[in-house]
Amino acid sequence: MTRVWDIPVHDSTRVRDVRVATEAAGAHARLDGHRTAVAALVATELATNLLKHAGGGRLVIQLVGHPDPGAPGHAVQLVALDHGPGIPDVAAALRDGFTTSDASLGAGLGTCRRVSSTFDLYSGPRGTVSVARIGQDPDRPSTRPAFLTGGVNVPLARGEHSGDDWSSVRAGSRLTLLLADGLGHGPKAAEASGAAVEELRRVGHLAPAEILRHLHPALRPTRGAAVAVAQLDTEAGELEFAGVGNIGARLHSDGAWDHLVSHPGIVGAQFPATVPVRRLPWRPDSLLVLHSDGLPSRWVPPEDPGLLTRDPAVIAATVLRDASSAASPVRDDTCVAVLASGPPLGRP
Known part of the structure; x- marks a missing residue:
């Protein structure tokens, strides 16, 4: 949780x-x-x-x-x-x-x-x-991974537990990023999103649609969740995306932003008969943002090239900060996760 x-x-x-x-x-x-x-x-x-x-x-x-x-x-x-x-x-x-x-x-x-x-x-x-x-080990590797993930997760009204969660796993050349939004908010919603994160550790070697199908029975004892899975084949340079429920996704590539759409449903409760998968090339400047519906739907993607090269968690936190305002108050838990290419400029 x-x-x-x-x-x-x-x-x-x-x-x-x-x-x-x-x-x-x-x-x-x-x-x-x-x-x-x-x-x-x-x-x-x-x-x-x-x-x-x-x-x-x-x-x-x-x-x-x-x-x-x-x-x-x-x-x-x-x-x-x-x-x-x-x-x-x-x-x-x-x-x-x-x-x-x-x-x-x-x-x-x-x-x-x-x-x-x-x-x-x-x-x-x-x-x-x-x-x-x-972390426990203060030593840092001499080189950074070529592909990085990071995120930030904020509960509604500064509660102790967020009903959203995110995680990433590596399996061979595949780097998989998952974001889950448990129905509602609070501890029960956190149980659902936490179950999705835990199951990802076991099925991260599978393709995105298969990961979602494996998550469905794992989440049946819970409220269920909206879940999106993005998987980058780092050798082939291809991104696969599949989602069930209301998870937002935007891909920055070749200087432009593209919406990636999830399929209606609830993992653990109302799983669709088919799960559409979108495949896209991953370019040197590509960057993927996943977010729960706690983020205002009309948030404006960042355009500053300096920001887009930072640590993914810095990008995620900046998106979260800049999307909220007094005119658009947060009404749910909010989670933002980012998949990016190359080491951040902040430190080697």
């Missing part, structure tokens, strides 16, 4: 709330004391930056898994979002020890980047989004 801590940071008392929540997340992820303290340090620094440089924001804390089947452990993912003025000089801000605030812990974004398992950010005129992941 997806546990999320979504904490508004608009005064100094919330910085302590962020630290306590991060320590709880570290315990859920089974990090040792040192790595939990590292996560708490990074979270505290990000929260302090929200107050001092952006006039406030929010920090979303959750656990993320490893896309390789059988890989052990989880990481704590910290997502800081704001609508501040942006960072004038990102390169300077990412230098180790750089700080402009007397209230800072002296760690700075450079130290946050160094001690995190992965770290990336995007800053522009609409604000800044930072994503840090802290």
